[in-house]
Amino acid sequence: MDLVTLGAVLAAIAGGAGGALGAQAWAGVCALVRRPFRGHDDAHASIAPLSGAAELAAVEGNPADRDRAVALARVLLARAGADDGFGEALEAWWAKASQVLAGGDVTSVITGGTFHGPVLQGRDFTGLTFGPAGPPRPPVPGQDRP
Secondary structure, eight states: OOHHHHHHHHHHHHTTTTHHHHHHHHHHHHHHHHSOOOOSSGGGTTTTTOOSHHHHHHHHHOTTOHHHHHHHHHHHHHHHHHOHHHHHHHHHHHHHHTTTTTTSOOOOOOOSSOOOSOOOOSSOOOSOOOSSOOOOOOOOTTOOOO
16 A cells, blocks of 8 residues: 555545445544554654544545645554554555445546646556557448548
8 A cells, every 4th residue: 555545545535435335434544543552662652643633634624635635644654654553454444445446436637747648537448559550441342431
């Protein structure tokens, strides 16, 4: 699970994507944030105050703001690195939550400048190729060519 993907899923389920399953996934992340911090050494003491509660509230207040969702994802991943039990719980949550959007709508975002080349927005593409067009097809007898 990477930061940006986790942030996108958090934003989507906070915004109501996935219906009842999305609501269950959101309840699950809320429970994770409320979970007590159990870091395994003093080296991670600086992470302990970062429960994610403020970031969670920010996402709830504005689910369309992807930066807020990424900030929550950053805290969750930091806690997972410092607390093995939290990390396992986050992985279990992710196994379910990442599937919430698999059966539903597609969200495509293109950012970061000018792109040259084909862009497809949709889902479940198969058999696509990009490159120069092949040779022209021979005419079919009885059909006019445009």
